[in-house]
Amino acid sequence: MQELLEELEVKVAFQDQLIEKLQEGLLEQDKQILALTREVETMRAQVNNLMGALGGIEDESTPEPPPPHY
DSSP, X not given: OHHHHHHHXXXXXXXXXXXXXXXXXXXXXXXXXXXXXXXXXXXXHHHHHHHHHHOSOOOTTSOOXXXXXX
């Protein structure tokens, strides 16, 4: 019975370590995702600024005016 209890304690200790490592990995990934999201937002703003500076360039979300009628 004592051996079984010790075996279970070892397993619980191993699982606790594993959970802690997984949590650390998730936190690191969350930091990376936040950093990448900020970079994408910055790039999007830069593209929008460039498109505004160039003027006549329209993106796909800008509807085309209807063709002139003859």
